[in-house]
Amino acid sequence: xxxxxxxxxxxxxxxxxxxxxxxxxxxxxxxxxxxxxxxxxxxxxxxxxxxxxxxxxxxxxxxxxxxxxxxxxxxxxxxxxxxxxxxxxxxxxxxxxxxxxxxxxxxxxxxxxxxxxxxxxxxxxxxxxxxxxxxxxxxxxxxxxxxxxxxxxxxxxxxxxxxxxxxxxxxxxxxxxxxxxxxxxxxxxxxxxxxxxxxxxxxxxxxxxxxxxxxxxxxxxxxxxxxxxxxxxxxxxxxxxxxxxxxxxxxxxxxxxxxxxxxxxxxxxxxxxxxxxxxxxxxxxxxxxxxxx
Numbered sequence: 001x002x003x004x005x006x007x008x009x010x011x012x013x014x015x016x017x018x019x020x021x022x023x024x025x026x027x028x029x030x031x032x033x034x035x036x037x038x039x040x041x042x043x044x045x046x047x048x049x050x051x052x053x054x055x056x057x058x059x060x061x062x063x064x065x066x067x068x069x070x071x072x073x074x075x076x077x078x079x080x081x082x083x084x085x086x087x088x089x090x091x092x093x094x095x096x097x098x099x100x101x102x103x104x105x106x107x108x109x110x111x112x113x114x115x116x117x118x119x120x121x122x123x124x125x126x127x128x129x130x131x132x133x134x135x136x137x138x139x140x141x142x143x144x145x146x147x148x149x150x151x152x153x154x155x156x157x158x159x160x161x162x163x164x165x166x167x168x169x170x171x172x173x174x175x176x177x178x179x180x181x182x183x184x185x186x187x188x189x190x191x192x193x194x195x196x197x198x199x200x201x202x203x204x205x206x207x208x209x210x211x212x213x214x215x216x217x218x219x220x221x222x223x224x225x226x227x228x229x230x231x232x233x234x235x236x237x238x239x240x241x242x243x244x245x246x247x248x249x250x251x252x253x254x255x256x257x258x259x260x261x262x263x264x265x266x267x268x269x270x271x272x273x274x275x276x277x278x279x280x281x282x283x284x285x286x287x288x289x290x291x292x293x
Contacts, residue, residue, distance in 0.1 A: 010190065010280045011080040013140035014062075015126070017090075018070035018118040019045075019099070026107060028071045032064065042156045044102045045073055051098040052089035057191060058082020061157075063150045070118070076145045079191065083140055084133060090119060091130040148224050148276060187268035189275070194287050196268045199258055203267065203286065208250040210282055215250035219257075221273040228260030229253065 021028045031037035042064065053059050058079035065072045077083035089095050100113040107113075119126040122143035126136045187196045211218060216234050223229030234253070241249045258265040267286065274283035 013077045013083060014143045014145040015075055015119060015121045015140050017073045018067055020070045020116045022114040022116055029066060029068060032071055039156060039159055040106050043160060044106055047102045048099040052095045053082040053086040061153055062145055062147060084137055087133050087136050189271055189287060196266050198263060199265050199267055199270060204251060204254045207254055208247045210285060211250045212246055214279060215253055217277045218273050219253045221276050222257055226257055226260055228256050
């Protein structure tokens with residue numbers, strides 16, 4: 001009997017890849033901590049993931065962190081096929097090969113780079129079960145991301161996109177060019193492109209009608225990138241509008257978000273927050289996707 005939780009239509013999962021250069025002349029962690037080297041190392045990681053996952057649309061880098069002596073890369077997969085392709089590439093050694101090729105070119109390494117890798121999903125070390133891709137896939141799916149993308153990663157992504165779009169920048173010979181084809185006023189959700197726009201009063205009403213008690217969770221998620229909703233703002237809203245019911249509490253929360261963020265209070269941010277809170281059906285409702293039979 002098929003596992004409905006593995007339905008690729010609403011599939012997400014998270015894994016952390018640990019990287020360490022075995023070349024004595026290249027310390028990835030030190031290079032990433034250097035302001036000038038950070039972008040180049042990030043670009044190598046991005047190109048490697050794009051090659052191994054079959055394109056830019058199936059994954060998102062959430063965080064790159066210090067896991068001394070390794071560099072840890074937290075990746076959110078939003079497509080089961082892309083995740084399976086990445087796992088197969090990792091199992092075959094192709095991920096290390098892609099990384100080595102891009103690092104040698106962009107980091108000016110004179111010879112082929114040897115890199116040590118480890119892959120984890122939650123408490124599971126996937127290197128121990130790579131001969132069972134479906135088991136690895138399940139571990140990744142059960143390891144849901146606990147955070148939004150770091151602001152640092154947002155800046156690096158924007159810098160990378162600017163380089164790709166720049167008239168003097170050489171175009172990478174990978175599928176990363178697909179990222180620049182998405183208009184700035186659009187966003188991608190469930191492999192479909194939607195027009196991004198400022199949230200409207202109709203959006204606030206629709207959200208408030210269906211979110212129920214989950215409004216606090218969504219508010220805290222939005223609060224990770226909106227100062228007006230940071231602690232203790234959510235608890236204060238709940239107390240202030242307790243007598244008015246859940247609709248009003250949700251309404252006031254989203255209204256505060258819009259007032260604080262102005263033109264940055266976009267539909268894409270609300271959809272991402274709902275998705276991160278595992279409220280996929282509600283996110284679909286916000287962009288008028290009809291529920292699947």
